Amino acid sequence: MSEPTVDSSRMRTLVHSDDLDETREIISSAYSPYELRVLDNAQGFSAWYAEGGFPGVTLSALSYGAETLVAPEPLTSYLLVCQVVHGSVRVLSPGREERVVDAGDTYVLDPYRTFRVHWAPGARMTTIRLSRDTVERAAADALGFEEPVRARFTLGGAVSSAAAGTWAGISAAVQREVLDGGIARTSPLLASQLTRTAAAALMEAHPLITPDPEIRHTGAVAHPAVRRAMQLIEEQADQPLTLSDLACAARLSPRALQEAFRQHLNTTPLTHLREIRLERAHRELLAADGDGRVTVTQIAYRWGFSNLGRFAASYQHRFGNPPSQTLRT
Template sequence: MTQLSTVPGDLSRLTTLVRSNDLEETKEIISNAYSPYELRCLGDAREFHAWYAESGFPGITVSGLQYGSPQLHAETLIRPQALDSYLLMCEVTHGRVTVSRPGREECSVEPGGTYVLDPYSGFQVHWSPGARMTTVRLERETMEQAAADSLGLDRPVRARFALGPSVSPQAARSWSGISQAVHREVLGDGIARQNPLVATHLTQATAAVLIQTQRLITPGVDPQRTGAVAHPAVRRAMALAQERADEPLTLADLAVAARVSPRALQEAFRCHLDTTPLGYLRDVRLDRAHQDLQTASRDGSAGVSDVAYRWGFANLGRFAASYRDRYGHPPSTTLNS
């Protein structure tokens, strides 16, 4: 199992909701925070202890959770009901947990290891004394849309995940990177707390990375991840290019709008449109320049250089060459027609 620490920052900065030696109090508070669950102390009940804390920004909640103490012997067993409205990406930071879906699958997770709990079925987790984890919580609708995007569908898809680690060491590193960014935003009072646009982009990017790095078992999804990006990502990038063609857009801007990585977006454009994202943007700008030159030919409102600069073509020679390739004649011919 590839193990990468993804928890930068001080977990004491999370808001503590429970720190208790009382089983019933803990059960009530955490049931309200997660979902109703069975909680048992496997050993001397006087050794039971629980800590739970959380914080986040719109779209994502980061939590810290610990049961028992490493200096004592009591283990803990929890059996939550299905999470229903959200998904949890869990990382063990101390001790060991064994997570299972009764009668189906089971995995043991040590520090640095991760696993996903999807919203659709119950599960149980056996905690060693003092085991601790952090979780990243994403809404069910967000994950189902990310799954649909990965399949090229226009309707949400149930995002089911196998228990266990990422699909590859490279995927584990990718998840580690986005997880660190999320934890820094939460534990370091990042701008996602105050800026809804940043929060939305980071939430969508987190969901997209999770879909591509974990073992998705939804029927029709390739668990080996071929890397192909579905056409909704292309449509989102195309829409941004159309809407803001007069702005200095970059490949990174288009990728953020598409909710995929720049490299994945380039591959998608080559697959679906036989061009690149920036090539498509250039063509949109050429079309707008062509329209402006046609207007200027009637009312004399602008020259070739005015139109070229308006649509981001700083090099007039290159603009003229691209225009000729697309329309079969130089821009001056359109202007003087």
């Protein structure tokens, strides 16, 4: 029995066997307890399983050499994004959905229901495992909720070809880090960023089932998030803040933060930042002596206005006179 053509030099092989009971025991320990049955040609059964990863992500590779049924118990604490790399599998959630997944396609197994997966002989798959907590926080960001959200997914593929391409790129980056021995293993910051990016990309790429109606939406809970962004603006308005910086402070996705600002302040985060900077520049111009030691250019640059003409126009629109006149007052 030969291993699948996957560069496993950076992965740990846990199963390379034609023993059904041994395979069931080891993979149950790696994932969760599950039923494993050979449906046809028991003599042809074989299994190969290897895994690797970095903090926050586990990458696995798995192959069965005979027609096989896998029926795991609910995953409970994690989620799997599965990509078929050879052959096909038929995955179903009893009484709900069923889908045949061919090579190159992906599907998601979430922690909240049971699944059955029928493997065609020789099918191979890779999985990216993310913790339930990571995915639930990403779902909250994507949907504009303050608290973590039960992230339940349909068995459908990516929502569009563009989304599929984005997920493929993120998945490839994760696999490179594992298979090529990247620095995510030893860099907690990079591991954390890549894990969050993978979870955020998953939210955009695969169809979520609408959350339970009792979960409060942005309209009910966005004030704390908006306040967090506003606090960062108040404290660091002179710094080169980006929408991503504000969203990170708010613990929302950039899109959700923009929606929250529109709903509660009838503006956008960057417009609010610009208004605060204008106000700070106005205060400095009023406080300056006008003796030439302080210039409009210096104050404009200090508050992030690199285009002096645009600064002057915005300032006059806001305060009714040009900044040079305020400085001379």
